[in-house]
Amino acid sequence: MRRTREVDRLRSALDRTARRHTSMPPPQVLVVAPGLELESGGSQPFHAASVGKVMTATLVAMLVEQGRFGVGSPLGKLLPASDLDGLPAAPGVDVRTDVTVEHLLTHTSGIPDFFEPPRGTRTAVSTRTVAAEPDRYWSPTALLDEARRLPARERPGQFRYGDTAFVLLGRVVEEATGEAFTEVLRTRVLEPTGMEGSSTPYSDARVPGDLDGLDVAPFWLGRHELSRALSLSLDWAGGGIVAPPADLVRFQQALHGGRLVSPETLRWMAAPRHRRRRGIHYGAGMVTVRFGEFTPPFLRGLPEPVGGLGHFATHLFYYPRQDAHVVLNFHAYRRMNQSFMTHARIARLLVDV
Structure with missing residues (x-):
């Protein structure tokens, strides 16, 4: 009662x-x-939004259990130089050898976040700026390029929440499987769990028209309603x-x-x-x-x-x-x-x- x-x-x-x-x-x-x-x-x-990080982390963990790589694997063994070159690192830190899958999963990589960049810096895809270009598509490469513009503030092992790490995890999934991240997510997580009404529209879209007719509840970033914004492609992985x-x-x-x-x-x-x-x-x-x-x-x-x-x-x-x-x-x-x-x-x- x-x-x-x-x-x-x-x-x-x-x-x-x-x-x-x-x-x-x-x-x-x-x-x-x-x-x-x-x-x-x-x-x-x-x-x-970042609830999806649980699914990305699950997918990564599934691949670890399959022996594709380990949580302690350094990024240089999993990703091409084009992904890693120029990413900000603290003095004496080499992203290729000193940052691991576990660092990415636990937000302790030391690589700065493009969505909430360090104080006093900005990117074109941050909480303050992304609504200014709602029709812009953000590829994983473009997102990493925005992170390259930022200074490194932490060393591997120090916690700082961020999205850049999960872009790199998405790329790890792609390199390990040879398939697009969203396809791997669909076939190994969404479909097996019965998520028949779920999709990755912002990651799959390439032009604003791809989001026409999307069935999604409205959501706001500041004063801007973004449910049809192609710029939400920033949420890839x-x-x-x-x-x-x-x-x-x-x-x-x-x-x-x-x-x-x-x-x-x-x-x-x-x-x-x-x-x-x-x-x-x-x-x-x-x-x-x-x-x-x-x-x-x-x-x-x-x-x-x-x-x-x-x-x-x-x-x-x-x-x-x-x-x-x-x-x-x-x-x-x-x-x-x-x-x-x-x-x-x-x-x-x-x-x-």
């Missing part, structure tokens, strides 16, 4: 959010747990998935059900290594949320889910003890705090599952 009341209160809170923010769609929420299923905001596919909420649950069920990688590999991916900010801890392509580190004291003692976060306030998380899946889409970075408040309420509901 108490849980039913809490679910009703959460639905009411989501309805109030939708009424207050009529300029954008209501938040999309899907919770799937034993004895509890909550859906709100519709089932339209949405741009998962780092989060270009468009998926309905139920498909994302299917992916997690396959991942945590042992159908993609071994339990040992999954534990290695999920193990927190570095704190990005209070409550947000990164492993190898996955994120752990520790609600107890957030400011309200009543959040202490909540379960700690593992999964992925996206820039547009997208969440995909699994609660191991509760066998529960949570998917959220709040459509814009400026609603990130709201998304976490909602997620915390869901975590409190799941304590009783």
Whole structure:
């Protein structure tokens, strides 16, 4: 009875959010747990943003398990010189020999991020500039060229979240398989997990017209709505998935059900290594949320889910003890705090599952 009341209160809170923010769609929420299923905001596919990094990391881990390369393999053994030459490196660091697959997965490569570049620098494909050229296509080569313009601020082993590393991981996948990254992702992750409504439209498009008619929920970067922006090709291998909420649950069920990688590999991916900010801890392509580190004291003692976060306030998380899946889409970075408040309420509901 108490849980039913809490679910009703959460639905009411989501309805109030939708009424207050009529300029954008209501938040999309899907919770799937034993004895509890909550859906709100519709089932339209949405741009998962960096939630897609969990899938890229999974694909890389699958190739590692197949013996294609190791997590300790240096990039110079996996990628051609054209990918690596000129990438920024700290003094005395050689990207070819000193940066490994594990460094890329754990955001510890030391290679700067083109999307959120170091303070005082800028690229043409950053959070502040990408909306200025919405019809521009960004190839992996062009993205790496933007990273080449930046100074190196960290050494391998030092944590700094970024997208450049996942462009390189996408190239590692291509070189290891001889196939396009999006094709490998489709045949080895999306199709085997039953993600029939999912696609990689921003990575596959080459001209703006390729995105005409795309079924995707709107999303905003600052004041700019970008659901038809070709410039979102910047998310190649780092989060270009468009998926309905139920498909994302299917992916997690396959991942945590042992159908993609071994339990040992999954534990290695999920193990927190570095704190990005209070409550947000990164492993190898996955994120752990520790609600107890957030400011309200009543959040202490909540379960700690593992999964992925996206820039547009997208969440995909699994609660191991509760066998529960949570998917959220709040459509814009400026609603990130709201998304976490909602997620915390869901975590409190799941304590009783």
